[in-house]
Amino acid sequence: MTRAHSPGPAIRVEGVSKRYGRTLALDEVSFEVRCNEIFALLGPNGAGKTSLLYILCTLLRPDSGVALIGEFDVSRQPLAARRRLGVVFQEPSLDGRLTVYENLNLHGLVYGVPRKLRRQRIDQMLALVELTTWADRPARSLSSGMKRRLEIARALIHDSEILLLDEPTVGLDAQTRDRIWSYIRQLREERQVTVLVTTHYIEEVETCDRVCVVDHGKVLALDKPAVLKRNHGQQLLRIVPKTDADHASIAARYAARLQRQDENEIILTSDDAFSENFLAENGALIRALSIEMPSLESVFLTLTGRDIRDHEASPRDLTKAFGKIGGEHTG
Template sequence: MNDAAIMVSDVSAAYGAKKALDAVSLCVPRGSHFALLGPNGAGKTTLINILCTLRKADAGSASVAGVDVAKRPTEARRSIGVVFQDSSLDDRLSAWENLEFHGLVYGMAKKSRRQMIETVLNLVELENWTHEIVRSFSGGMRRRLEIARALLHEPKILFLDEPTVGLDAQTRQRIWHYLDRLRRERDLTVLTTTHYIEEVEGADAVCIIDGGKIIAEGTPEALKKQYGQRWLHVVPQNGEALAAIRDRFPQAQLIGTNTLAFPENGEVKTDVIIDQFRDRLAEVRFLPPTLESVFLSLTGRELRDRADGQRDADRAAGRRGGRR
């Protein structure tokens, strides 16, 4: 397909006896925002590693910007930028030095390299910290610098593996503002994985993967129409009430630490739950179909739990001063 930025055909991969990907196929149109969603261990990062030439598939084929990633990995790397979940900046260097090194690795000419460094630092609003050591940066500033670095060599495709985990809502919104602007201006293709499902409500396509297999794919609206349903969320007044409801209705989905969710069209009638525990509930609400409800319906798991826990852990481990 001439308009395909990424093509994956029957890709499989395993770690020992554990299969991470099982005959996965997908097509990402050029200039689109494609979201890959799945619980931990679903195979998302393995697929991105294959597309970024960090590992080879055990079977099948994949290409980026028309280049086979297994047969021509060096050429493929020139077309892609990557922001990994874990920071890969050298925090002993300044922002400029990190970008300078990246430009040298990609063989950028001195003049264009330095022009692009100024351009991307301005883009992510770090021009005032050009010569500051990265060790002094906040988590949000580091993430913005990593995005600047990934864009420095003007890639056609940008891979984002959990790009906003550990960041506050304002910084996450700012990062997506940058990326949406770039897609419009440069016809950039963006493939992202995230545990903040609301970030991809506006994606062109969403692919849900679980157990190494694609279980649903389509526009957010199409997925909500096909798989979405209203969910009843109830918040018990205390731990004792929570335990009692779970004991009575073991099929309830636990959301976070104190919310139970029931599909409106599930085997348990929502009015029965309310009637039986009315005096022991602090909050009752119905939520309309969302991507979160689609994910919950298809996988039986809630995506946000891990993100919130990881965000707390990241903040505790990686807080760097008060800069934003």
């Protein structure tokens, strides 16, 4: 199936801000997503990605700024904007008692897809996400990876042009994550869908067309992965010193190159000659050392001063998850 795209961008966000009490979740965010691209919003937990997605899918109103889906303003024409969108949220939203087929059918009914077309699309989507043989099973009997595949299929039953995916692979094993990404790419090729995906898995954004790095509600950089690496990437040396005293002496001696340190590790900016000299001079002080070529991780570190690996779910995130389900709490 081919799709004729309108000439403008698929998504336009202009100066969007959103505040929860004292927390400024989005601070004048602006960017455009081109038709048919796979666009990643990369940022740690709490960066503002979900708030932005909620605004785009009309569940949350921005305090200021404008967000457009195609030519439709999400605040003024929410229904028209919504019809163009398929959304997969972080929290599963399938009805576990209904079968796989019924979940898809219900979605088609809600969006007013005529019966014959509904059947046809359900069959197509089930085939795409390889769930045809599961059509008559209750959704609750699926594994988490299969549920995520079903949610992606469901988001496309009303022939949405734009797919918003909030951390679609979070909590899934590596093989399932690869599979989900191959469906996403296939959708882009075969159905000319535009995909905006949020993630904090840096390796996943390598294959996206463009990456928007966000932190503390601000866009820090936006470009193709290769360009981000060229402009902001650094070769890094990750060093695990043997003792606390070794740690202190390395950190003091190379303060000018210090990117980040914690109790286990020191990260220095590097190049080939520096790495070689460092090892020759400090070999006796270190337990382990690894060289990282310019990567998106180093881009993130350079832009934010923080390591994206530090951001695992914390008790604060769990409290925030409560807020997302319904409660509003101020930070």
